Amino acid sequence: MENRALNVVPFVSVDHMMTLVLHVGMERFLVELAEYIEEDFRRWPVFDKTPRVASHSSNGVIELMPTSDGELYGFKYVNGHPLNTRSGRQTVTAFGVLADVGSGYPMLLTEMTILTALRTAAMSALAAMHLAPAGARCMAIIGNGAQSEFQAMAFKALLGIDRLRLFDIDASASRRCAANLGAYGFDIAICRSPQEAIEGAQVITTVTADKQHATILTDNMVGAGVHINAVGGDCPGKTELHRDILMRAEIFVEYPPQTRIEGEIQQLAADHPVTELWQVISGLTAGRRDERQITVFDSVGFAIEDFSALRYVRDKIRSTDFYDRLDLLADPDEPRDLFGMLLRHAAKHSAA
Amino acid sequence: MENRALNVVPFVSVDHMMTLVLHVGMERFLVELAEYIEEDFRRWPVFDKTPRVASHSSNGVIELMPTSDGELYGFKYVNGHPLNTRSGRQTVTAFGVLADVGSGYPMLLTEMTILTALRTAAMSALAAMHLAPAGARCMAIIGNGAQSEFQAMAFKALLGIDRLRLFDIDASASRRCAANLGAYGFDIAICRSPQEAIEGAQVITTVTADKQHATILTDNMVGAGVHINAVGGDCPGKTELHRDILMRAEIFVEYPPQTRIEGEIQQLAADHPVTELWQVISGLTAGRRDERQITVFDSVGFAIEDFSALRYVRDKIRSTDFYDRLDLLADPDEPRDLFGMLLRHAAKHSAA
Numbered sequence: 001m002e003n004r005a006l007n008v009v010p011f012v013s014v015d016h017m018m019t020l021v022l023h024v025g026m027e028r029f030l031v032e033l034a035e036y037i038e039e040d041f042r043r044w045p046v047f048d049k050t051p052r053v054a055s056h057s058s059n060g061v062i063e064l065m066p067t068s069d070g071e072l073y074g075f076k077y078v079n080g081h082p083l084n085t086r087s088g089r090q091t092v093t094a095f096g097v098l099a100d101v102g103s104g105y106p107m108l109l110t111e112m113t114i115l116t117a118l119r120t121a122a123m124s125a126l127a128a129m130h131l132a133p134a135g136a137r138c139m140a141i142i143g144n145g146a147q148s149e150f151q152a153m154a155f156k157a158l159l160g161i162d163r164l165r166l167f168d169i170d171a172s173a174s175r176r177c178a179a180n181l182g183a184y185g186f187d188i189a190i191c192r193s194p195q196e197a198i199e200g201a202q203v204i205t206t207v208t209a210d211k212q213h214a215t216i217l218t219d220n221m222v223g224a225g226v227h228i229n230a231v232g233g234d235c236p237g238k239t240e241l242h243r244d245i246l247m248r249a250e251i252f253v254e255y256p257p258q259t260r261i262e263g264e265i266q267q268l269a270a271d272h273p274v275t276e277l278w279q280v281i282s283g284l285t286a287g288r289r290d291e292r293q294i295t296v297f298d299s300v301g302f303a304i305e306d307f308s309a310l311r312y313v314r315d316k317i318r319s320t321d322f323y324d325r326l327d328l329l330a331d332p333d334e335p336r337d338l339f340g341m342l343l344r345h346a347a348k349h350s351a352a
Numbered sequence: 353m354e355n356r357a358l359n360v361v362p363f364v365s366v367d368h369m370m371t372l373v374l375h376v377g378m379e380r381f382l383v384e385l386a387e388y389i390e391e392d393f394r395r396w397p398v399f400d401k402t403p404r405v406a407s408h409s410s411n412g413v414i415e416l417m418p419t420s421d422g423e424l425y426g427f428k429y430v431n432g433h434p435l436n437t438r439s440g441r442q443t444v445t446a447f448g449v450l451a452d453v454g455s456g457y458p459m460l461l462t463e464m465t466i467l468t469a470l471r472t473a474a475m476s477a478l479a480a481m482h483l484a485p486a487g488a489r490c491m492a493i494i495g496n497g498a499q500s501e502f503q504a505m506a507f508k509a510l511l512g513i514d515r516l517r518l519f520d521i522d523a524s525a526s527r528r529c530a531a532n533l534g535a536y537g538f539d540i541a542i543c544r545s546p547q548e549a550i551e552g553a554q555v556i557t558t559v560t561a562d563k564q565h566a567t568i569l570t571d572n573m574v575g576a577g578v579h580i581n582a583v584g585g586d587c588p589g590k591t592e593l594h595r596d597i598l599m600r601a602e603i604f605v606e607y608p609p610q611t612r613i614e615g616e617i618q619q620l621a622a623d624h625p626v627t628e629l630w631q632v633i634s635g636l637t638a639g640r641r642d643e644r645q646i647t648v649f650d651s652v653g654f655a656i657e658d659f660s661a662l663r664y665v666r667d668k669i670r671s672t673d674f675y676d677r678l679d680l681l682a683d684p685d686e687p688r689d690l691f692g693m694l695l696r697h698a699a700k701h702s703a704a
Contacts, residue, residue: 079456104431113682149691327365330465339501
């Protein structure tokens, strides 16, 4: 990747991303990715933070999520189309670009469907390291779709979670999740209700897919001392927790202006107190304060996490062959002579 | 391109774009591209119009320019870094994506450095078809950088301009422009001043690169009846025309909220009357009204023009081989089983 031609941008395809993840090892990938996220959260104030740019339609949404730390610029393209599964497509797909702020030149183009699944899980586990009760071993996962196994793996890698209690309204999803995780040493129970799933769990991950105000957990179900990792409520009109749980919990968020619109806290007053996670990770404020406290990480996903993931992939593909070289940038010998480049191209072809 | 696998996105590299342009023929490419832009300008109100999302730094800017017509979504990534030429890089590079609004799936990834040069020129010529005096044959081009030859070719293809009067503060730029255009049948004069360049020209194209409030044309230089195609003043702090010229001209713009910040009219009051070009192209209002009028197309470049260019390229590469197939989208057999796709990838590799 060193001394590359100026016109070439490294491209990590889906196939290369899978190879990279397996080459690094998924647990190590998640741990290192969490370290990159942590590093960026510790320098949160330097980032150029803008709300995502969304284009809504009747079927779904297409979003661009840009951010910059002044040296690097990253953006992710991501869609959300719940009906896509009917045509064999994924609900969410994504790709992203990392660029050099100094020249504006893209440095990396990569698939981000798999990468987003990994960074979302790494983010959840990183938050839980500061928020989950000490010694947590058992996690309930309510909603056993595409994100569920990644959550389990990240909590295993970063917190040592080794007992899972799964629930999904579609029991086949739970069975698939359990089967996919079969080789990773979890003690797994498939449960028949959310209530059963959360029995004995110190961490509750909610990651359902319904785009509506659902109540996956009601107030009386949630006992003292648990950490709720609320991943599924991530757009306007989509929540998972009963409002009363939020009222007695301490709530941690990524970027308040976005979370108040998209997260669980859209159910609360606009001035309801929340704690910004970067302040916890930076040591500026406490995470969990006592063992009886209920903590909620109201996760919606923020551009800086994708930026961290792009940085990580850029660093990891160095000294590997897990990328292609895209001829993405017109780069004439004489920068002001774009037209001449076309003429030379024509001359070369007519000579050939 | 039909029946393609769901994970694959067609990619037009710089090399393929050059081949496509030469295969179609540059003049025909410009004419057809102008037709696509015209078609989209005629249905202007259906577009989702947002200002570009800019990330500024001391060296330049990186922008995302999205738009949608409700069926297709397009965005362009473009940078502007005037110091890039020092390191052999281009000032402006770009790439873009066209996506299906119904599924959110990208349908095309393409280089847009060359394509932007072509669409900018096609847009200028399209505007001039409605604004230039009838029978215009002679165009002055002030600023003979990378965009200049494309402007000449577009005005030749769409308006029949066959006489050029070139001026640049760097005479070698004018010589290069003249040499590059040598095979296209223009009568070309290289001039020693802007004043000399505009003698006898019915159209004046200003396309200089200085990022400052420059005065390429002063008021007394500009006689009645000309059309000024002001391409170079395209960001805050960068203008080319003296304010007094604007005060006695009728001004046509793409998208007023953007042009008032970026265009020549940043010199004028925020409520100075301007005409939206789409209304002229749609026949809702007149373009040039009489032969003595001075018209100005205050061009800054808008996302819809890129959208038209993306549509055009998508249509033109059909039934050609001028694209690659990028494995950009994770597409598991079972859409909810992203983790299982990784496991199957691992099994395949360990078996191999």
